[in-house]
Amino acid sequence: MVTSPELAPVFDRRCETCPVRHHAICSVLENQHCHDLSDIMVHKHFQRGQALWGEEDDAEFIAIVVTGTVKLFKMLSDGRQQIVGLLFPSDCVGRAFSETQQTFAEAATDTELCCFPRRQFEQVLKQHPDLEHALLEKTLNDLDNARNWMIGLGRKTAGEKVASFLSEMARKSELTKCNQHRPPANVPIFMLPLTRVDIADCLGLTIETVSRNFTKLRADGVIKSVDARTIEVCDPEALARLAEAE
Amino acid sequence: MVTSPELAPVFDRRCETCPVRHHAICSVLENQHCHDLSDIMVHKHFQRGQALWGEEDDAEFIAIVVTGTVKLFKMLSDGRQQIVGLLFPSDCVGRAFSETQQTFAEAATDTELCCFPRRQFEQVLKQHPDLEHALLEKTLNDLDNARNWMIGLGRKTAGEKVASFLSEMARKSELTKCNQHRPPANVPIFMLPLTRVDIADCLGLTIETVSRNFTKLRADGVIKSVDARTIEVCDPEALARLAEAE
DNA sequence: TTTGGCTGTTGATCTTCGTCAACGAAAACA
DNA sequence: TGTTTTCGTTGACGAAGATCAACAGCCAAA
Numbered sequence: 001m002v003t004s005p006e007l008a009p010v011f012d013r014r015c016e017t018c019p020v021r022h023h024a025i026c027s028v029l030e031n032q033h034c035h036d037l038s039d040i041m042v043h044k045h046f047q048r049g050q051a052l053w054g055e056e057d058d059a060e061f062i063a064i065v066v067t068g069t070v071k072l073f074k075m076l077s078d079g080r081q082q083i084v085g086l087l088f089p090s091d092c093v094g095r096a097f098s099e100t101q102q103t104f105a106e107a108a109t110d111t112e113l114c115c116f117p118r119r120q121f122e123q124v125l126k127q128h129p130d131l132e133h134a135l136l137e138k139t140l141n142d143l144d145n146a147r148n149w150m151i152g153l154g155r156k157t158a159g160e161k162v163a164s165f166l167s168e169m170a171r172k173s174e175l176t177k178c179n180q181h182r183p184p185a186n187v188p189i190f191m192l193p194l195t196r197v198d199i200a201d202c203l204g205l206t207i208e209t210v211s212r213n214f215t216k217l218r219a220d221g222v223i224k225s226v227d228a229r230t231i232e233v234c235d236p237e238a239l240a241r242l243a244e245a246e
Numbered sequence: 247m248v249t250s251p252e253l254a255p256v257f258d259r260r261c262e263t264c265p266v267r268h269h270a271i272c273s274v275l276e277n278q279h280c281h282d283l284s285d286i287m288v289h290k291h292f293q294r295g296q297a298l299w300g301e302e303d304d305a306e307f308i309a310i311v312v313t314g315t316v317k318l319f320k321m322l323s324d325g326r327q328q329i330v331g332l333l334f335p336s337d338c339v340g341r342a343f344s345e346t347q348q349t350f351a352e353a354a355t356d357t358e359l360c361c362f363p364r365r366q367f368e369q370v371l372k373q374h375p376d377l378e379h380a381l382l383e384k385t386l387n388d389l390d391n392a393r394n395w396m397i398g399l400g401r402k403t404a405g406e407k408v409a410s411f412l413s414e415m416a417r418k419s420e421l422t423k424c425n426q427h428r429p430p431a432n433v434p435i436f437m438l439p440l441t442r443v444d445i446a447d448c449l450g451l452t453i454e455t456v457s458r459n460f461t462k463l464r465a466d467g468v469i470k471s472v473d474a475r476t477i478e479v480c481d482p483e484a485l486a487r488l489a490e491a492e
Numbered sequence: 493t494t495t496g497g498c499t500g501t502t503g504a505t506c507t508t509c510g511t512c513a514a515c516g517a518a519a520a521c522a
Numbered sequence: 523t524g525t526t527t528t529c530g531t532t533g534a535c536g537a538a539g540a541t542c543a544a545c546a547g548c549c550a551a552a
Contacts, residue, residue, distance in 0.1 A: 074397040076490050082397040095390075097383055102390045129375045136382045137343055139389060144341075144348045146392040151320040151328040153399040154450025158509065196530060204400025206510055211531055228518095228530060244322050404539065442500060452540055457501055474500060474547095 012038035018114070023090035024064045025134040033128060040120045046107035052093065053101055061115045062094035068111030069193035072103040073201060083202040084146070086194075088172060092138055096122060109193045153204045156244060161203040162213040164243035166223065170233050189232045196228075217242075258284035264360070269336035270310045271380040279374060286366045292353035298339065299347055307361045308340035314357030315439035318349040319447060329448040330392070332440075334418060338384055342368060355439045399450045402490060407449040408459040410489035412469065416479050435478045442474075463488075 011031060015021055015038050026037055043066070046052060052070065053060070065087050072085035072093070084103060087093050095101055096118065116124075125132040152161055173190035192199070196207045203210065217223045222239050224232040233239055257277060261267055261284050272283055289312070292298060298316065299306070311333050318331035318339070330349060333339050341347055342364065362370075371378040398407055419436035438445070442453045449456065463469045468485050470478040479485055 072393070074393065076397065076401060078490075080401040082400040084393040084396045095386065097386060103393060129378070132375070132379065132382060136378060136385065139382065139385045140341065140343060143385060143389045143392060146389060146396065147318070147320065147330040147349060150330045150392065150396060150399060151322065153396060154328040155322060155326040195528095207530075208511085208532085209509060212509095215531070244324075441498095453500075454502085454541085455539060458539095461501075 012041075014038070014041075014043065014114075018066065020064060020066055020090040020114075024114075025092060025131060025138055026064065028130045028134045029128065036124050036127065037116065037121075037131075040116050040124070042115045044113050044115050046111045046113065048107055048109050048111075050107050052105035052107065052113075054104075058099060058101075060118055062092065062096055062118050062121045063113040063115040065089050065091045065093060066112040066114050069108040070105055070111055070113075071108045071194070071198060072105050074103055081201050082204060083198065084149075085142070086202070089176065092135070094118065096125070096135065108198060158203075158205055158209050159213050159216065159242060160244050161205060162199075162210060163217070163222075163239055165199065165203055166217070166231065166233070167236075167239050167243045170231075170236070170239075187233060188236065189226070189230065192229045192231060258287075260284070260287075260289065260360075264312065266310060266312055266336040266360075270360075271338060271377060271384055272310065274376045274380045275374065282370045282373060283362065283367075283377075286362050286370070288361045290359050290361050292357045292359065294353055294355050294357075296353050298351035298353065298359075300350075304345060304347075306364055308338065308342055308364050308367045309359040309361040311335050311337045311339060312358040312360050315354040316351055316357055316359075317354045317440070317444060318351050320349055327447050328450060329444065330395075331388070332448070335422065338381070340364065342371070342381065354444060404449075404451055404455050405459050405462070405488060406490050407451060408445075408456060408463070409468075409485055411445065411449055412463070412477065412479070413482075413485050413489045416477075416482070416485075433479060434482065435472070435476065438475045438477060 011034060015026075015034055021027065026034065029037065044063075046068075052063075067089055070087040070091075070093055071083050072087065073081050073083045075081045086108070093105060093113070125135065152164055156164065169192060170188045170190055174188055194202070196210050199205075200207045200210045214223075214225070217239075218225060220238075222233070222235045222242070224234055226232060257280060261272075261280060267273060272280065275283065290309075292314075298309075313335055316333040316337075316339055317329050318333065319327050319329045321327045332354070339351060339359070371381065398410055402410065415438060416434045416436055420434055440448070442456050446453045446456045460469075460471070463485075464471060466484075468479070468481045468488070470480055472478060
């Protein structure tokens with residue numbers, strides 16, 4: 001499935017303009033090898049709330065998040081659910097080397113994915129140890145992140161959970177903003193890509209408890225809410241203190 | 247650092263008798279390549295409670311658990327702690343490709359490790375894509391396990407947490423027992439490698455709550471305690487039911 | 493033998509967070 | 523435009539689990 005009949009350009013046209021070309025795992029591929037991936041890629045769009053795959057779906061594709069936010073979550077038989085991963089642009093979604101997905105996945109915001117059929121992706125990994133190495137490093141980081149999350153779930157109070165969540169989201173938004181030449185010393189203002197329900201499912205709390213803790217942070221002058229989803233961190237140090245040592 | 251001056255035997259002697267030779271990631275190495283690992287390996291023993299490395303220690307070695315149980319944990323500034331991983335024989339401990347460990351590690355029982363200096367281990371990984379692939383698969387599994395743990399921490403009740411912990415430990419002990427030719431239909435009896443404190447730190451509970459839930463399971467006839475650490479699961483189905491869908 | 497430390501259990505009480513309910517604002521829709 | 527739905531906030535109340543305290547069994551050291 002080559003996108004145009006002419007002689008292969010150095011880049012696939014979609015890769016040339018891809019905002020995550022130099023941040024995602026594909027960045028380890030030299031231009032001349034990038035085709036091994038771009039030949040099998042399909043860009044897909046998902047609307048907020050749309051499932052990337054179903055419960056016991058086969059793991060059909062591996063994808064790189066181009067824009068938007070994806071949530072990975074688990075569910076108990078009675079409907080209780082827990083978000084176990086948030087994926088941002090340049091992150092990798094989908095379980096390689098397994099016939100089944102181990103989690104649900106849903107677009108938390110409108111999302112664009114760069115998708116590769118899983119089996120073919122695994123073939124490319126085999127041909128390019130560099131790429132597989134990049135995936136290994138990314139997976140090790142994901143594991144570190146998951147474990148950092150675990151101490152929050154198991155041992156932090158509701159207030160600490162909310163504070164560290166906001167702290168982390170502020171950090172994330174600063175990182176992605178770095179492309180634009182902004183002084184990072186500014187008071188961070190950012191938009192949460194998650195609803196209160198999602199935040200609660202992230203932190204193992206109820207929406208009411210999340211809401212109350214937002215209110216408290218507002219009352220204490222730590223944050224301001226431009227609207228329910230847009231947060232200004234007035235006092236980053238206080239927020240970090242409330243979040244407890246990471 | 248070759249162990250003997252004579253011509254290289256097919257196996258290092260310690261590998262020949264190693265109980266995890268065919269289960270750990272080194273199993274993907276053909277006998278003739280096994281030396282690339284065994285040449286750099288050092289067996290170390292740790293006593294129950296002994297730290298494998300300190301807080302901000304450099305990541306000096308990667309190891310395979312030969313016997314015993316290792317716990318990985320995180321800590322908040324005020325001492326609250328959370329176990330984020332349990333490692334059993336054939337599991338891999340230590341963070342490859344990072345200068346620092348991201349967790350504390352401690353021997354939960356007397357433990358024997360097969361250790362490799364990290365840098366040299368990473369070199370061997372580079373030379374053997376098969377080995378690196380095995381590490382990737384193991385890391386992906388670790389990530390799946392961490393995420394399964396997360397829904398328990400965030401969303402299960404104390405009773406469900408204890409039940410699923412016991413269920414999981416019973417399963418683990420059955421797996422390792424498979425070497426001996428035992429009918430698996432038996433009522434499982436096994437020994438917990440963890441104290442109540444450790445179990446509480448696993449599940450994000452206090453020791454009192456753990457203890458009360460053990461008592462309840464005993465009262466309901468789901469388990470019997472031979473002693474505080476030795477558990478007989480009288481009613482595996484009931485235990486699984488109490489643990490909620492995994 | 494006694495002593496002291498460690499581990500685990502149990503009871504009484506307190507706190508945090510979940511549950512239930514009402515309501516307001518914004519967005520979606522007809 | 524009004525109507526419905528979704529999302530977030532707030533209050534009253536109750537339950538799950540934490541905290542505080544006492545104690546028993548076990549083992550090692552004196």
